[in-house]
Structure formats: structure tokens, C-alpha cells
Amino acid sequence: MEHFALGHWLLVLAYLTSVVGCALGLACAVQARHAASPRHRMRWLVLAAISIGGVGIWLMHFVAMLGFSTPGMPVRYDVFRTVLSAILSVSSVFAGLVVVGGRAKFGWWRLALGGVITGLAVNLMHYTGMSALRVKGDFGYEGGLVALSVVIAVVAATAALWFAVFLDRLSLRLLAGFVMGAAVTGMHYTGMAAIRMNMNMNAPDPAGVEVFSFLFPVFVLAAIAMAVPLCAVLMAPPIKPEAPAAVPAEKAVTV
Template identity: 45%
Template sequence: MSHDVHHFSMGLWVFFLSYATAVVGSFVGLSCVRRSLDEPRRSGNWWLLMAALSIGGVGIWLMHFIGMMGFAVPGSAIRYDLAPTVFSVVLAVAATLLGLWIADVQSVSTRSVPEWLRLGVGGVLMGVAVSLMHYSGMSAIRIQGTIEHEIGYVVGSVAIGIVASTVALALARRTRRTVVRVGAALVMGCAVVALHYTGMAGVRVTLDPTALPPAGMTVMSLLFPAFVLGIIVLAVPITALLLAPGRDDTVRDEQLEQWASEVERQAAREAVPNSRW
């Protein structure tokens, strides 16, 4: 028999904190995506890696477990298995990185891939990454009973993640304006939070009084190290973005290099003795 569950047992502040976390992680990650487009391929890949850590590790994974602070099942303790929890964060980062890389790739073989196709595939993968992270994270939950998910809510949550991820990625790639990236991060944050709570609305719990009490970690014991790692993960790309030269600086450096090269060539021509008498 299905049992009642609570999703905001600690109050609505958990919802707003989870949304803010998703927005901040998405904004930092999408800023790294924008920066990668101005860099050579090798250094651009490092920016994409920082973007995947920010979006997948903080905007998706950390947001999920912040939201889970409000999840309660009256009559049963809630614990988390460490192995699937760690797997969920690795999955979120890896799948996000793959989606960003596909959206960024310029060509396959000798034929250029249309931008709309790259963005579409990248958005699908990013949306699926959010979904896989959510449900792999949910598989780590241990209660005195069983947890099931209604298929309609699962499909709806995946669709939300795919559509909003594609829109956010497209906005981030098309403009250098910070205000538009903020809008893209707000959209991405909405996608993550909407997917999370849509999926949670489909949770059905059946308690078993004869089962042993669940073993594992509490959500608070998971969140403390997660917060520390999240701060470090965000500090690295934020510092890199602040220290990276702007586009105007890059153009000016290129012009100076070109001028210096022309001066050297001119000096070399003048140094060659005239061979004609």
C-alpha cells in the first residue's frame, strides 16, 4: 500500500536554496562554455571540463541533494548508499561533458555538422544527464520498504530537462552578453529544479514494518563534504574566468604580434646588402 511522503519537510527555504545552487552552477558552467569558443582546441577542452564540473557537479548533483533535505517518509528513517551516490555525480559530470563537447565540435570527418544538430544532440545529452543523475541518486535511497516511480512523471521530467537544456545551451553560445548568460542560467536552473520535483511527485513508497532499519549515510553527512567540494569546484573556474584576458586584450595582443613581425621582416630586408652594382 502506498505511503505518504513529504517533499518540503524542512520548509520552502530548501527549494529556494536548491534553485540558487542550480543557477549559480549553471551560470559558471555556461560562462566557461562561452569562453571555450574563443580558445584553441586544447585549452578550450579544459574550459569545457570546468563547465561540466560546474553544471554537472554543482548545478545538477549538489542541487539534487540539497532538495533531498526536504524529503521525508513518516515511519521510516532515510539513508543513502555511498556507491550509487558517488556513481551519480560521476555520471552527471561525464554526461554533461559529453553533451558540451558534442555541441562544441566543429566537424565530423570532412563535412561540417550543422549548428542546430550539434545543439540538439548536446541539449538532449545534457537533459538526459540531469535525468540520469536524478534517478541514479534516487537509487541510493534506503528506507524500511520500497520506492517506485510512476512512468508518466519519469517521462515528463526527462522532457523538461531536454527542452530547457537545449534552450540554455543555445543562448549561452550565441551571445557574449553577461545578461543573456544569466537568463540562460535561470532557464537551466528551472530545468534542473522542475525535473527534480516532477520526478519526486511520481515517487511512491511502500513501507514494510518487518524489514530491518535502513543502513547508510544521512543526507546531512553527505552534504557537508559535498558543499566543501562544490565551493572548490566553483572557485577554480571563477578564478580562471576573472584572470583570463578579455577578447579586446586578445585582439590587441594579436595586433602587437603582427606589428612586431612586420617590423622584424622590414629590418631583415634592410639588413640584406644590395647585390646589384
């Protein structure tokens, strides 16, 4: 079993893919908090979920799996479960963002709950996507590393949401993209390290499709998933800083 059959450059590409998707999605989440109406807020959160869940998480997983192989034996994927993993990723991230980014007022409980939901969305996508894997044999997971992958995703996702949504400096929002990208990538390879495969040379070739057979449509959809939120963010008016609360004038003292 190999994770870098095409070279370690794929790790860098997967990480940068996640950073771009997460940073763009978190920028949309910031816009959602300052939206003029609930309808506009939901639109921004949908764009954020597509960017983070579809590109930052699912596409990163897809890119990383290009380097997965079982030398001398075929690897196939179930298309339905692969598509299902993308849908679950986007919808789960949306749920987390609604909790943490759907209000303009800060709340620690919203941040914690949103971080847990978003972090678990990373794990949900990964292990659902891995259930689509078909090899000559079967495989399971080491429980300790699976638990570690969950912790990595939840902690880093919570930190990224805090950086992006509750701090005003652009540099910290960009840093949030790198933090969340590290969470997604670190969770992926921790989850892959947890795999324990039992290969069987005498087993029939697995059913399904090769990963490269749907490479083109995936990247076309990914380009659209990034282009729409990017255009929306670039065309959005600049966020105005919140005006400080008015201080009531002191009443005149009557002598």
C-alpha cells in the same frame, strides 16, 4: 513521504544553487568556443562540466534531498551510488558540452544533440542518485511523470545552451543560467512527484548513511568546484568580437 520537511526555503536554496552552477558552467562553455587551441578548449569544457554537472545538477539534487523524509521512519543512502551519480553527471554533461561547445561555428544539429545529451544527463544523475535511497519498504515510479521529467530537462537544457553559447549579450547568458536552473529543479521535483512508495513498518531499518553525515565534505568539494572555474573566468581575457569577413575590393574597370 515529505519533500519539504525542513521548509519550502529549501526549494529556493536548491534552485539558486543550480542557477549559480549552471551560469558559471555556461560562462566556461562560452570561453571554450573562443579558446586559442584544442587543449585550452578542453580545459574550459572540463571546468564547465564540473560547474554544471557537479554543482548545478548534483549539488542541487543533494540540497533538495535534505528536505526528503518518511515521517517516523529512517532514510538512508548508499554512498557508492551517491558518488557514482556525481561522476555520471559530470561526465555526461561534458559529453554534451563537447558536442555543442567544442566548435566556434554554429550548428543546429550540434545544439540539438548537445541539448539532448545534457538534458538526459540531468535525468541520469537524478535517477541514479535516487537508486541510492534506502527506506523501510520499496518504491517505484509513475511512467508518465518520468517521461515529463525527461522532456522538461531536454527542452530547457537546449534553450539554455542556445542562450549561452550562441548569443552575445551578457544578460542573455545570465538568463541561460536561470533557464537551466529551472530545468534542473523542475526535473527534480517532477521526478520526485513520480515516486510511488510502499512503506513497511515491519521491514528492518535500511542500511547506509544519513544524508547529514556527509554534508560537510560535500559542501567543501562544492566550494572548490565553484572556486576554480570562477577564478578561471574572472582571470580570462575578455572575448573579442569576431571580425567581419573581408569584402574583396572591386576590380578596376579597364576602358
